[in-house]
Amino acid sequence: MTWLVRSTMCDMMPAVGDQPGLADAGVDTFLATVRRESPMLVWAGLVLGAVIFAVTPVITVYVPLPSFLLPAGLRDTHANRICSTRFYLLRQAVFLLKMYACMCWGQDAAVRRRFNIAAYPADPGTFRTT
Amino acid sequence: MSHVPFQERGDVAVEADYVVVGTGAGGAAAAVTLARSGASVLMVEAGPWRDPHDYAWSTYGAMRDMMDDWGATITMGRALWPVVQARLVGGTTVINSAICVRTPEDIFGEWARNHGITGIQERVWRFQDQLEDELCVAETAPAAMGRSNELALKADAAGNFGGHVIKRYAKGCIGSGQCLQGCREMKKQSTNLNYVPEVLRRGGQILSSAPAERILFEGRRAVGVTGRFVHPQTRAKGAKFTARARKGVFVAASVTHSPVLLRRSGLTHAAVGAGFRAHPGTGVFGIYDEPVDQNFGVTQGWASTKYREDAGLKLETLSIPMEMAISRLAGGGRAFMERVVGYRHIAMWVHALRARSVGTVGAGWGGKPVIRYSFDEYDMARFRAGLVKMSEMHFAAGARVVIPGVHGIPYSLGPTELDVLANAPLDPKRYVAILSHLFGGCMMGTDPTRSVCDTRGKVHGHEGLYVADASLMPDNIGVNPQHTIMALAMIVAEGALGIA
Ligand SMILES: Cc1cc2nc3c(=O)[nH]c(=O)nc-3n(C[C@H](O)[C@H](O)[C@H](O)COP(=O)(O)OP(=O)(O)OC[C@H]3O[C@@H](n4cnc5c(N)ncnc54)[C@H](O)[C@@H]3O)c2cc1C
Ligand code: SF4
Numbered sequence: 001m002t003w004l005v006r007s008t009m010c011d012m013m014p015a016v017g018d019q020p021g022l023a024d025a026g027v028d029t030f031l032a033t034v035r036r037e038s039p040m041l042v043w044a045g046l047v048l049g050a051v052i053f054a055v056t057p058v059i060t061v062y063v064p065l066p067s068f069l070l071p072a073g074l075r076d077t078h079a080n081r082i083c084s085t086r087f088y089l090l091r092q093a094v095f096l097l098k099m100y101a102c103m104c105w106g107q108d109a110a111v112r113r114r115f116n117i118a119a120y121p122a123d124p125g126t127f128r129t130t
Numbered sequence: 131m132s133h134v135p136f137q138e139r140g141d142v143a144v145e146a147d148y149v150v151v152g153t154g155a156g157g158a159a160a161a162v163t164l165a166r167s168g169a170s171v172l173m174v175e176a177g178p179w180r181d182p183h184d185y186a187w188s189t190y191g192a193m194r195d196m197m198d199d200w201g202a203t204i205t206m207g208r209a210l211w212p213v214v215q216a217r218l219v220g221g222t223t224v225i226n227s228a229i230c231v232r233t234p235e236d237i238f239g240e241w242a243r244n245h246g247i248t249g250i251q252e253r254v255w256r257f258q259d260q261l262e263d264e265l266c267v268a269e270t271a272p273a274a275m276g277r278s279n280e281l282a283l284k285a286d287a288a289g290n291f292g293g294h295v296i297k298r299y300a301k302g303c304i305g306s307g308q309c310l311q312g313c314r315e316m317k318k319q320s321t322n323l324n325y326v327p328e329v330l331r332r333g334g335q336i337l338s339s340a341p342a343e344r345i346l347f348e349g350r351r352a353v354g355v356t357g358r359f360v361h362p363q364t365r366a367k368g369a370k371f372t373a374r375a376r377k378g379v380f381v382a383a384s385v386t387h388s389p390v391l392l393r394r395s396g397l398t399h400a401a402v403g404a405g406f407r408a409h410p411g412t413g414v415f416g417i418y419d420e421p422v423d424q425n426f427g428v429t430q431g432w433a434s435t436k437y438r439e440d441a442g443l444k445l446e447t448l449s450i451p452m453e454m455a456i457s458r459l460a461g462g463g464r465a466f467m468e469r470v471v472g473y474r475h476i477a478m479w480v481h482a483l484r485a486r487s488v489g490t491v492g493a494g495w496g497g498k499p500v501i502r503y504s505f506d507e508y509d510m511a512r513f514r515a516g517l518v519k520m521s522e523m524h525f526a527a528g529a530r531v532v533i534p535g536v537h538g539i540p541y542s543l544g545p546t547e548l549d550v551l552a553n554a555p556l557d558p559k560r561y562v563a564i565l566s567h568l569f570g571g572c573m574m575g576t577d578p579t580r581s582v583c584d585t586r587g588k589v590h591g592h593e594g595l596y597v598a599d600a601s602l603m604p605d606n607i608g609v610n611p612q613h614t615i616m617a618l619a620m621i622v623a624e625g626a627l628g629i630a
Contacts, residue, residue: 012462079463088559106453107188123191127178
């Protein structure tokens with residue numbers, strides 16, 4: 001399901017003008033890390049958000065196709081509408097996905113440079129062992 | 131050995147006069163008070179011990195390495211709002227903003243009237259004097275404030291919002307804006323840097339990555355805790371540990387975990403987990419013509435308590451990492467990304483509400499806390515009023531528009547459009563709130579049918595069992611709670627030692 005999580009996240013954060021999108025911001029490495037490290041429930045939440053994103057064009061753009069089969073323009077309209085849908089539980093499920101997409105995008109060094117923010121060094125992930 | 135980290139195999143058995151569960155604000159303050167009296171102290175901490183050079187830089191890393199349950203705890207109620215706490219040595223003091231506010235005088239009156247808690251005002255304030263001295267409480271220097279905080283000062287000068295530069299447990303803060311991922315500069319005085327090491331210097335011990343699962347009893351007397359180590363990365367269970375207490379067990383595992391630990395240990399009294407309260411908070415973004423670059427400067431530098439008594443509101447500046455801030459901009463796809471382009475022009479200011487709504491903390495699957503909590507209409511109306519107030523502040527500072535972040539009203543509002551926000555629907559599902567100041571669950575009081583602990587933190591009906599964290603507090607207080615929690619924990623510790 002990683003491909004679905006990836007494609008829906010990238011639909012949420014496309015490039016605009018010279019501002020890079022998620023696809024250019026290390027999403028593959030990020031998702032591999034999340035998949036490996038996160039508790040089952042976090043990953044399940046992301047998959048659920050992605051599935052909801054994928055199956056809801058019928059209520060946002062009124063087309064009975066999964067989001068990844070929509071033409072680019074409609075897919076973008078869907079991304080905007082599903083993130084702001086009035087159905088609370090759908091909005092929340094998709095928000096988790098958006099939050100992780102933002103975490104990935106916002107930790108990319110090139111993105112941070114655009115916003116005048118220092119790049120993050122690698123997270124050490126260490127702790128006292130003695 | 132004074133520090134026992136994750137152990138994979140075998141049985142670890144340790145003993146001391148006192149066992150303290152949790153090393154956050156309450157646990158560390160209790161432990162150091164006990165250790166200073168000459169008692170031997172054993173701290174049992176669910177999370178690992180991470181030094182500043184171990185702290186994560188990124189938000190993802192902070193969720194993974196520092197947050198309880200990966201930051202995924204939410205309220206179950208009319209709205210699903212995140213409940214944020216840390217899980218590592220030092221507890222939530224590692225990731226908080228270190229704002230230090232004395233317990234307001236009116237709180238002591240309320241506690242006396244409603245819960246029979248008397249005779250502690252002078253002692254709380256005396257301990258707060260001591261804490262301010264030991265933890266280097268100071269106002270942030272002007273050079274470390276940053277533009278967002280400066281704009282708040284400007285708004286205050288223009289609109290009289292009754293604010294001040296915040297005092298914090300920070301020694302020489304340089305305004306790196308990383309408080310929520312832990313202060314790598316070692317300026318913020320989280321308890322892993324001071325009280326926990328002091329306890330060890332005084333002969334104490336600590337088990338880390340060691341969540342206590344049960345309190346051990348002999349009759350009505352608590353004699354220790356037991357559990358199994360959990361690996362900080364793989365979450366695999368390791369060796370069993372038993373921490374035995376000759377004189378007493380202090381539970382300071384936080385508002386969400388202390389009631390669960392008591393319940394799992396057989397204390398099924400209805401008051402355990404009752405009285406959960408919070409200061410739910412939310413932010414309003416102001417968009418300015420000039421770049422604000424809110425990630426430069428101290429994480430929180432300005433606050434106002436002017437509206438605490440009538441409206442229950444505390445106003446503050448807050449800068450959160452860029453990746454978290456942008457996720458609050460509405461929408462998805464190109465429309466969303468076009469909003470993100472202007473990030474440098476955003477200042478985020480927040481309010482926290484002294485909500486009157488009350489919830490419960492229960493034990494869910496695998497010992498995870500389940501928090502049932504919803505706002506009533508009265509709280510929602512005040513919460514919305516707080517958004518209006520923050521918006522007025524942004525306009526007083528020269529913001530072009532504000533982004534209130536309420537679902538179903540226009541994305542941004544100009545200075546003449548605030549009535550739209552003032553009349554926004556009160557459905558909590560339309561609002562985003564975060565719960566970071568938590569109270570109750572093991573409340574103190576004189577009535578054993580309504581409280582878990584007596585007025586000095588000893589659990590009713592048990593010997594040698596004390597609660598020393600925010601769960602003890604029978605009400606929310608309308609200001610940042612760490613200072614009150616620490617002072618109360620010190621009083622509980624002195625009570626166990628037989629000091630007044
Ligand atoms: C982002 C954020 C910012 C904040 N900013 C401020 C601020 O500026 N000023 C302020 O006054 N307050 C602030 N607060 C609130 C303040 O930090 C908390 O109220 C305070 O730390 C609570 O103290 P505590 O001892 O109850 O719990 P904690 O400090 O959370 O400590 C509890 C400890 O118990 C451990 N634990 C949990 N379960 C177990 C178990 N079963 N066995 C062993 N150990 C266990 C946890 O890992 C943790 O270390 C903030 C909170 C957050 C989340
Ligand atoms: S703003 Fe930076 S230097 Fe100051 S206390 Fe926070 S993390 Fe430390």
